[in-house]
Amino acid sequence: xxxxxxxxxxxxxxxxxxxxxxxxxxxxxxxxxxxxxxxxxxxxxxxxxxxxxxxxxxxxxxxxxxxxxxxxxxxxxxxxxxxxxxxxxxxxxxxxxxxxxxxxxxxxxxxxxx
Amino acid sequence: xxxxxxxxxxxxxxxxxxxxxxxxxxxxxxxxxxxxxxxxxxxxxxxxxxxxxxxxxxxxxxxxxxxxxxxxxxxxxxxxxxxxxxxxxxxxxxxxxxxxxxxxxxxxxxxxxxxx
Numbered sequence: 001x002x003x004x005x006x007x008x009x010x011x012x013x014x015x016x017x018x019x020x021x022x023x024x025x026x027x028x029x030x031x032x033x034x035x036x037x038x039x040x041x042x043x044x045x046x047x048x049x050x051x052x053x054x055x056x057x058x059x060x061x062x063x064x065x066x067x068x069x070x071x072x073x074x075x076x077x078x079x080x081x082x083x084x085x086x087x088x089x090x091x092x093x094x095x096x097x098x099x100x101x102x103x104x105x106x107x108x109x110x111x112x113x114x
Numbered sequence: 115x116x117x118x119x120x121x122x123x124x125x126x127x128x129x130x131x132x133x134x135x136x137x138x139x140x141x142x143x144x145x146x147x148x149x150x151x152x153x154x155x156x157x158x159x160x161x162x163x164x165x166x167x168x169x170x171x172x173x174x175x176x177x178x179x180x181x182x183x184x185x186x187x188x189x190x191x192x193x194x195x196x197x198x199x200x201x202x203x204x205x206x207x208x209x210x211x212x213x214x215x216x217x218x219x220x221x222x223x224x225x226x227x228x229x230x
């Protein structure tokens with residue numbers, strides 16, 4: 001399968017715990033995006049990388065959130081001290097430079113904070 | 115702030131019907147409009163439109179963009195139960211200063227239900 005992959009697919013955690021999600025983009029795509037989607041809403045942009053550089057962060061990304069893409073391939077999104085309001089689907093997408101807006105999404109990680 | 119509004123929010127039809135989904139937008143530095151289909155998982159790319167008045171077509175689905183009036187429509191003809199999904203409209207905008215960076219702003223989606 002050469003699509004975008006994300007792990008884990010589901011994560012249940014207790015409030016206050018830290019969680020980390022991983023995204024593996026399509027191999028030839030150098031741009032990688034993170035979005036968050038809550039029930040009944042469209043995805044909301046969180047951040048994006050071009051290769052290993054994080055070029056934009058939404059104000060939705062509080063200081064409890066951090067994302068990395070250390071070698072320009074896979075990316076991780078960490079949430080520290082999780083809150084119930086963090087419960088959502090976290091989606092990763094990737095694209096090629098030049099067709100930036102044609103983004104292909106992974107299956108997502110559904111986070112439930114209890 | 116960029117804004118994308120879809121209508122209707124939900125739609126129930128029977129197989130064989132034709133449906134039209136609407137998407138209007140207000141964005142700074144518009145670059146492209148995209149349609150995605152989402153079925154209990156990640157959004158699946160359908161179309162990307164960048165030029166006004168050009169119709170994109172794939173089988174029973176087609177879409178057109180009006181950059182003057184700031185809207186797009188997605189048409190589905192001869193609907194099937196497999197078309198039941200959430201249809202998301204997203205707009206790509208360029209950061210102030212001209213650097214394209216690929217941020218998509220999504221509408222909240224139209225829930226389409228097709229009954230046999």
